[in-house]
Amino acid sequence: MFIVLFYNAMIAITNENLQSLLTRIKQKDEEAFKEFFFIMQPHIFYYIFRFVYNRTIAEDLTQETFIKFWLNADKIDPSKSGKAYLYKIAHNLSINSLKRKSGAEYVSDEHLNTIPMNEASIDFIFMEDEYQKAVNSLPERCRAVFTLCRFDGLEYAEIAEVLGISLQTVKNQMSKALAVLRKRLQNFLN
Secondary structure (H helix, E strand, O other): OHHHHHHHOOOOOOHHHHHHHHHHHHOOOHHHHHHHHHHHHHHHHHHHHHHHOOHHHHHHHHHHHHHHHHHOHHHOOOOOOHHHHHHHHHHHHHHHHHHHOOOOOOOOHHHOOOOOOOHHHHHHHHHHHHHHHHHHHOOHHHHHHHHHHHOOOOOHHHHHHHHOOOHHHHHHHHHHHHHHHHHHOHHHHO
8 A cells, every 4th residue: 555655654734834825826926836736746646646547647647737726826715725626626637638548557567566475465465456446446426536535635525626516425425435345345354
């Protein structure tokens, strides 16, 4: 679970700091944008990567996300969720990328961790692979809700804003995702 471990090491930002940064970004403060970029870039990259499964494409779309965010800085409302606005841009760019491309590419061997092979690590890799397959098998909206909640730490209201759906739909999709994952991974849960 390299991504999860890496995610847990990422910098967190408080709502007060975020609002302050967004206010400064709205005023075209480049230093504030740089700080916001360094805090949010890993989150956005891994969010996009889970859609496209290609490091180069994810890097390009991450850069494009922040460019669009900066170019539309005057539209930012610091009292609302700036993270949700950023994720909405990333989500739309990812979906558009997938629509342009007939199918997502998967991670190549060079991106896999080199783990010493013993029985426990083989079981872990197998379980991790099954988990990723189970998440990937979720319907698009369900997977997006699950990913934003569990990997990116967004609240249900923020997810509703990012995806342009109701709060109840977010709750329903999350419930559906958890039920599907529980069923698909029941052999590992016992």
